[in-house]
């Protein structure tokens with residue numbers, strides 16, 4: 001069950017939209033903030049709020065890579081693996097971070113602190129290699145800078 | 158009209174045609190996966206590349222996305238375009254299993270065809286393939302996701318065209334999954350079309366997997382017998398077993414699709430319960446002996462009880478010729494009552510509905526698809542005529558408003574009214590409950606509230622129920638439609654009234670006259686109504702009520718009510734194991750529609766011919782070595798001593814002394830003799846007028 005206040009907020013968001021579907025991303029993000037990731041329960045909640053079927057929410061949820069359909073750590077690091085960042089050493093960056101964190105791309109550290117995800121273009125090509133944590137973009141970053149940025153986020157949580 | 162040149166051939170096409178369709182119009186095939194005539198373009202597969210040599214656009218282009226324009230010079234054989242198509246196919250094949258021999262789609266697979274056509278023959282990629290888990294999608298459709306090439310036809314059909322919400326495309330980029338959120342039967346009553354439209358073997362008909370290859374099937378153009386709409390089909394049979402049914406394109410009727418009831422109701426043809434042996438008083442005899450016995454029995458019966466004691470019962474599920482011959486038998490005997498309908502209501506309602514239809518006002522499914530306003534009156538489309546619901550959805554998708562008047566209880570929101578149960582034969586999917594209609598509509602109290610004046614192509618769809626009849630009366634007064642049939646003779650259903658009522662459409666064409674579609678009861682209900690009118694047929698219930706009937710002979714008839722015990726069933730001809738067959742003195746096994754040629758007249762009055770698909774006889778599957786191969790010499794297969802009802806009646810008439818029995822399609826029905834099974838069909842009053 002989601003708190004009444006959140007439900008009302010989301011209902012208002014849907015009511016403002018011309019078609020409910022266009023509010024889907026905001027609704028999924030709102031629910032994700034609440035649950036930590038978009039749980040099966042959250043998919044069902046979103047479907048009810050949006051007047052869609054759970055499958056239709058699933059279609060959208062699995063399309064957007066900032067919507068997490070599996071549990072994630074407290075800090076989620078998106079490392080761009082698209083072509084511009086790749087040309088600027090994005091691959092090396094990702095390898096380094098895997099080593100530092102002791103996890104493979106896609107996994108979460110044992111203390112549940114950090115999830116490392118390769119992602120598609122962040123629109124930050126001029127500053128490759130780039131990464132993103134929450135709503136903040138970083139780039140260009142060296143492996144050392146990236147490690148420091150992640151460490152900083154880890155502490156602040 | 159737009160003029161362009163494709164492979165040196167000048168082509169002229171209407172505006173809005175794509176280059177791909179323009180090429181098809183002069184029989185130049187261009188490979189395509191994502192483009193589908195009913196679904197339009199998606200630009201997802203990139204396999205339809207052509208080279209634009211001259212004109213407003215240059216270079217390699219996707220022919221499905223490009224509207225034809227004046228002055229275009231197109232090459233489908235240009236090296237660059239061919240190289241592109243070859244590469245696209247190679248990349249589509251990268252993840253595809255290389256196991257066509259063990260794939261049920263093999264032989265009827267567009268991916269196979271276009272891979273060969275595109276010139277990709279040798280695999281270069283030796284990396285790991287992307288693989289998926291398959292889902293359980295119910296008892297009718299098998300899922301093999303590894304075969305997917307991401308053309309998005311399935312999800313576009315399922316959600317956009319058919320309005321389903323439990324199946325779609327999940328994921329992104331290199332991992333796109335077409336399925337349900339969880340395992341479970343597909344909910345859409347049109348789900349079977351996934352089998353037809355998927356260009357590869359992701360969806361195959363589970364009811365007949367690995368039973369035959371495409372080139373093994375007995376196939377012929379046919380017509381669906383499972384409701385009054387007459388959707389066009391291609392049934393596929395092998396070794397005397399009806400295995401599958403697929404949709405056959407008819408732009409006026411079903412378009413490219415059929416419903417699941419039409420696709421998955423094949424078992425009745427193959428069932429061991431089916432009557433295949435002629436019987437006299439329970440004793441097996443040959444068909445000829447049974448007819449001899451019936452001729453004698455009939456003579457004695459009429460002598461004993463008099464000419465008014467007999468009912469000759471036809472049926473709305475029997476083809477036109479059978480019903481015509483039933484009427485001729487009555488004429489020849491000069492005795493008996495012709496009963497083509499079970500009860501008075503049904504006979505009256507169907508007769509009225511048919512009398513209201515003219516060539517101009519009868520709405521085809523295509524008219525419904527292109528309507529800009531649809532009114533539903535007392536019908537339950539998903540139960541009685543599923544494809545009509547799909548047609549209404551297409552109108553609704555293009556902006557038509559849909560209204561429901563005099564709501565059928567099943568149309569009411571959940572909790573209001575009672576859901577009439579689906580009859581068991583129609584429950585095609587286990588666990589599938591009839592869902593909501595696949596379009597939005599408004600309830601409206603009466604037809605007067607429908608904003609007809611603002612529309613150009615309104616259609617009223619009406620059930621042949623009491624509510625429908627009541628509303629019809631309102632329609633009649635609201636629109637001044639003539640309610641009784643004038644004129645007579647022939648098979649014309651055109652309406653000529655001496656004093657045409659004042660119609661709002663007469664005066665300056667303020668409002669367009671709405672087209673009408675009736676949902677009738679049975680694939681040949683229209684034909685029966687017309688025959689009943691010509692031959693003064695009486696509903697069986699009325700004939701029985703009169704008390705004079707002592708015995709009946711029935712042809713492919715289903716009775717809604719138990720026949721009173723005092724009534725003798727002299728003979729029953731059928732291919733279904735009905736109660737009448739069980740009671741009949743003489744049992745005459747008939748062919749099923751797929752085992753004979755015939756004609757059904759659908760709900761709009763469209764006569765459509767269906768061809769013989771397969772030879773009758775016990776399916777070889779299930780026969781023990783004692784029975785197969787047969788040990789007795791004969792020209793018929795075991796269980797194949799059956800005949801179409803029309804033929805049985807003709808043989809009976811010969812035995813009763815008719816020197817020359819005219820073939821059924823003579824007299825007023827003569828013009829249907831040359832009806833082409835692959836054409837659009839013929840609206841019968843149109844034919845009359847021509």
Ligand code: SF4
Pocket residue numbers: 304305306307308309310311312335354355356357359360
């Ligand atoms: S499952 Fe078939 S129809 Fe659907 S996207 Fe894949 S190949 Fe196309």
Ligand code: SF4
Pocket residue numbers: 381382383384385386387388411415416417418419420542543544545
């Ligand atoms: S709508 Fe009727 S005629 Fe058409 S496929 Fe379904 S059952 Fe057959």
Ligand code: FES
Pocket residue numbers: 188189190191192199200201202203204205219220221222
């Ligand atoms: S058919 Fe043209 S891109 Fe798929």
